[in-house]
Amino acid sequence: MTYTTLVSATELQSLVASGAPLMVFDCSFDLTQPSAGAQQYADAHIPGAIYANLDTDLSALHGATGTVTAHEADEPASGGRHPLPSRERFAIWLSSVGFANGMQAVVYDRNGANYCGRLWWMLKWAGHDAVAVLDGGLQAWQAGGGAVASGAEPARFQSNFELRPPLRQLASAADVLAALQQPGQTLIDARGAPRYRGEVEPLDPVAGHIPGALNRPFGDNIGADGRFKPADVLRTEFEALLAGRNASTVVHQCGSGVSALPNMLAMEVAGLGKTTLFAGSWSEWCSDPSRPVERG
Numbered sequence: 001m002t003y004t005t006l007v008s009a010t011e012l013q014s015l016v017a018s019g020a021p022l023m024v025f026d027c028s029f030d031l032t033q034p035s036a037g038a039q040q041y042a043d044a045h046i047p048g049a050i051y052a053n054l055d056t057d058l059s060a061l062h063g064a065t066g067t068v069t070a071h072e073a074d075e076p077a078s079g080g081r082h083p084l085p086s087r088e089r090f091a092i093w094l095s096s097v098g099f100a101n102g103m104q105a106v107v108y109d110r111n112g113a114n115y116c117g118r119l120w121w122m123l124k125w126a127g128h129d130a131v132a133v134l135d136g137g138l139q140a141w142q143a144g145g146g147a148v149a150s151g152a153e154p155a156r157f158q159s160n161f162e163l164r165p166p167l168r169q170l171a172s173a174a175d176v177l178a179a180l181q182q183p184g185q186t187l188i189d190a191r192g193a194p195r196y197r198g199e200v201e202p203l204d205p206v207a208g209h210i211p212g213a214l215n216r217p218f219g220d221n222i223g224a225d226g227r228f229k230p231a232d233v234l235r236t237e238f239e240a241l242l243a244g245r246n247a248s249t250v251v252h253q254c255g256s257g258v259s260a261l262p263n264m265l266a267m268e269v270a271g272l273g274k275t276t277l278f279a280g281s282w283s284e285w286c287s288d289p290s291r292p293v294e295r296g
Helices: 009-018 036-043 087-098 114-127 137-143 174-177 195-199 233-242 259-270 281-285
Strands: 023-024 104-108 131-134 170-171 186-189 250-253 276-277
Touching: 023 036, 087 114, 104 137, 104 259, 114 186, 114 259, 131 137, 174 233, 174 276, 174 281, 233 259, 250 259, 250 281, 259 281
Parallel strands: 023 104, 104 131, 170 276, 186 250, 250 276
Antiparallel strands: none
16 A cells, blocks of 8 residues: 555554665754754664655755755756756655665654655655655554664665656746736745734744745644644635635745645645645845745
């Protein structure tokens, strides 16, 4: 069986036991302490899991400095604080860790699915559909009796991951600007309400939001048990937010294209179909003073 949205801890245990081609990725991270995720992984992770670092593996950055690496021969696929690497660069990384097209990918973090959604989306963008988020993260795995390992994992043989046509769409800042406040585009901003309203801005030089964007903080998708809310609940909540707008017009954004992904995943779990990501998000949008800003 192929998992394409969520996978439970019990289902993952069955996958592991079955011996099916599988790779698990730990995407734990902390924006305020970029080295913390790697340390958390070293302390405890699902046995065999590969660590995927937001800054160095899933972005066209070197460390937490925000500088594009000197050896990058290709252009990043987006702007913003966490610019996407090109699909080709991403495929090179997947190959380097031994991930192959015939594998099921399972991604997780210990941060309420804030970071693992990035790798879920990037694999879809690379044309790989068999990727799912571990519902409830490492906490759910441990609560279900799953073992954990510490330290480094043995190196894997390099594979040859082949890019396929993208299964999810990427919008640029120019795309968003061209369709701003038109019926064919509905922006959903996943940042917390105070940042969305422009009352605080801890990370970017300008406070506020893209004009017309709706606000749904990404944490609203997670229930008290740490798992995604049931599909019918998510559907009701998103339909209330959209207020008659077509779900297919949704473009997701946040601060830097990372925490927007739980909203996209939740819409798919809710049966509302595939939507689009503006990966540059607010950090790219506000970098150009000619682009309009809304507050309140």
